[in-house]
Amino acid sequence: MTSGRVNPQFRLEDQGIEGLGNVYYNFMEPALIEEALKRGEGTLGNGGAFLVTTGKFTGRSPKDKHVVKTESVADTIWWENNAEMTPKGFDALYEDMLAHMKGRDYFVQDLVGGADLAYSINVRMVTELAWHNLFIRHLLRRPDREDLDEFTADFTIINCPSFQADPKKHGCKSETVIALNFDRKMILIGGTEYAGENKKSVFTLLNYMLPEKGVMPMHCSANHAVGNPVDTAVFFGLSGTGKTTLSADPERTLIGDDEHGWSDRGTFNFEGGCYAKTINLNPEAEPEIYATTTKFGTVIENMVFDPETKELDFDDDSLTANMRCAYPLEYISNASSSALGGHPKNIIMLTCDAFGVLPPIARLTPAQAMYHFLSGFTSKVAGTERGVTEPQPTFSTCFGAPFMPRRPEVYGNLLREKIAQHGATCWLVNTGWTGGAYGVGSRMPIRATRALLTAALDGSLRDAEFRKDANFGFDVPVTVPGVAEVLLDPRRTWDDQAAFDKQAEKLVKMFAENFEQYLPFIDDDIKAVAIG
Numbered sequence: 001m002t003s004g005r006v007n008p009q010f011r012l013e014d015q016g017i018e019g020l021g022n023v024y025y026n027f028m029e030p031a032l033i034e035e036a037l038k039r040g041e042g043t044l045g046n047g048g049a050f051l052v053t054t055g056k057f058t059g060r061s062p063k064d065k066h067v068v069k070t071e072s073v074a075d076t077i078w079w080e081n082n083a084e085m086t087p088k089g090f091d092a093l094y095e096d097m098l099a100h101m102k103g104r105d106y107f108v109q110d111l112v113g114g115a116d117l118a119y120s121i122n123v124r125m126v127t128e129l130a131w132h133n134l135f136i137r138h139l140l141r142r143p144d145r146e147d148l149d150e151f152t153a154d155f156t157i158i159n160c161p162s163f164q165a166d167p168k169k170h171g172c173k174s175e176t177v178i179a180l181n182f183d184r185k186m187i188l189i190g191g192t193e194y195a196g197e198n199k200k201s202v203f204t205l206l207n208y209m210l211p212e213k214g215v216m217p218m219h220c221s222a223n224h225a226v227g228n229p230v231d232t233a234v235f236f237g238l239s240g241t242g243k244t245t246l247s248a249d250p251e252r253t254l255i256g257d258d259e260h261g262w263s264d265r266g267t268f269n270f271e272g273g274c275y276a277k278t279i280n281l282n283p284e285a286e287p288e289i290y291a292t293t294t295k296f297g298t299v300i301e302n303m304v305f306d307p308e309t310k311e312l313d314f315d316d317d318s319l320t321a322n323m324r325c326a327y328p329l330e331y332i333s334n335a336s337s338s339a340l341g342g343h344p345k346n347i348i349m350l351t352c353d354a355f356g357v358l359p360p361i362a363r364l365t366p367a368q369a370m371y372h373f374l375s376g377f378t379s380k381v382a383g384t385e386r387g388v389t390e391p392q393p394t395f396s397t398c399f400g401a402p403f404m405p406r407r408p409e410v411y412g413n414l415l416r417e418k419i420a421q422h423g424a425t426c427w428l429v430n431t432g433w434t435g436g437a438y439g440v441g442s443r444m445p446i447r448a449t450r451a452l453l454t455a456a457l458d459g460s461l462r463d464a465e466f467r468k469d470a471n472f473g474f475d476v477p478v479t480v481p482g483v484a485e486v487l488l489d490p491r492r493t494w495d496d497q498a499a500f501d502k503q504a505e506k507l508v509k510m511f512a513e514n515f516e517q518y519l520p521f522i523d524d525d526i527k528a529v530a531i532g
């Protein structure tokens with residue numbers, strides 16, 4: 001049996017996918033929730049939120065992500081960063097996954113990645129779980145119902161958590177697999193229920209496809225001044241640095257929280273929804289995100305709740321520290337309806353420095369911006385990847401190495417050209433530790449980070465007094481209205497300043513060592529930053 005609205009010429013059978021049980025095409029939110037409840041996939045929460053747990057996998061599995069090494073991509077993929085899979089391994093995986101699916105029910109959503117239709121791709125998402133279908137319906141862009149009658153997909157993603165891959169047969173590393181095949185225009189996901197894999201797979205695709213069209217794909221959130229998209233800001237950052245939190249600013253219009261493109265026409269969200277962390281979510285510091293947790297259809301992943309009142313416990317991280325909620329953009333009251341922005345006037349690079357060394361804000365020259373973009377220093381935050389249980393310093397190039405199929409210079413050069421062309425001002429913002437490293441100090445107060453961002457974005461920092469940072473050479477403001485002066489100088493926030501100096505020295509050395517790999521590929525002005 002099949003039900004739902006679909007292009008009659010583009011059913012799963014037309015794609016060669018046969019022998020399934022019931023297929024549900026493009027079910028909308030209430031119907032998906034009904035199906036998910038019927039199947040015992042989760043439970044209803046307050047306001048009609050949908051509460052799920054995902055078992056063993058509560059974060060991404062970057063090591064299990066593969067790109068199929070076909071001739072057409074062999075020379076363009078950055079293989080040092082992307083595990084390969086043979087076409088033969090992929091074919092066997094596909095066949096085995098389809099065999100596993102035989103007779104089972106499936107949910108199909110036909111969606112779009114990219115708010116600017118000049119650069120968007122059509123994605124068909126085939127999921128075993130009804131709630132995954134609801135999740136991706138929130139996260140990607142939903143075509144008008146009429147358009148579904150003619151929808152065909154550029155890419156098809158099949159996500160089957162109950163399928164277990166076989167490393168020997170499929171050439172993967174474990175029973176969990178995420179395999180991208182650019183020739184077959186397909187992504188297969190198996191052995192994990194963590195919903196984030198769905199959206200980050202689409203991101204990876206666009207990161208591969210868009211540079212060829214002169215579009216810079218960015219792991220960033222974005223917002224603009226109310227009523228003025230020309231005043232757009234983007235916030236780059238690896239998971240946990242604050243993209244989602246800081247872009248949902250009551251004083252600005254939200255464009256998106258995670259993935260954007262920058263074309264000659266401006267910026268555009270790839271997505272139609274957000275995926276926020278809910279750990280310690282505080283209604284005062286993050287009122288908009290907090291409010292989504294009791295809205296109809298919001299997917300709440302891995303949160304502990306009272307079975308009687310369905311009250312969520314925001315402080316209980318016993319299932320994972322990476323607990324999440326997923327909701328459509330419109331659930332944030334001041335979200336942009338077009339999800340389009342202008343050319344970024346400000347580019348913020350977020351870092352979560354667990355060493356407590358980087359200042360809470362610094363202004364970067366274009367060359368310094370490239371240096372920090374290629375370095376991608378941050379700390380992985382607990383729970384976001386398998387095996388990460390406390391903040392772990394890392395260099396994740398382009399602030400999103402797990403999602404970059406091409407070499408870092410491809411993205412670096414594109415960004416550099418666009419910054420030069422549009423004269424964007426760049427900033428480094430540390431949302432990590434202050435007053436000592438992780439374990440001694442504390443996380444930067446969200447209030448302070450917001451005040452610093454406001455000052456950077458509204459132009460009031462332009463004429464402020466700056467000092468040169470002794471360790472990194474960038475400009476750091478000496479005073480900012482609404483922020484304690486001491487906070488602006490990390491050294492002064494430490495009790496033991498000799499310990500700070502030692503820590504800073506260690507971090508500078510880590511930066512230098514990491515950057516060696518880029519020296520052969522970069523221009524002299526960036527080399528000058530690197531060498532100091």
Ligand SMILES: Nc1ncnc2c1ncn2[C@@H]1O[C@H](COP(=O)(O)OP(=O)(O)O)[C@@H](O)[C@H]1O
Nearest residue numbers: 239240241242243244245277431444445446449
């Ligand atoms: N100064 C700060 N700035 C931003 N986020 C902070 C700050 N201090 C603590 N946090 C917390 O850190 C997490 C940032 O996560 P999130 O915004 O989801 O990052 P991303 O979207 O980049 O993965 C949130 O749980 C937020 O409450």
Ligand SMILES: C=C(OP(=O)(O)O)C(=O)O
Nearest residue numbers: 060196238239240275384
């Ligand atoms: C979905 C994710 O993105 P982020 O944490 O950057 O919001 C993730 O890293 O799994």
Ligand SMILES: [Mn+2]
Nearest residue numbers: 243244258275
């Ligand atoms: Mn986020």
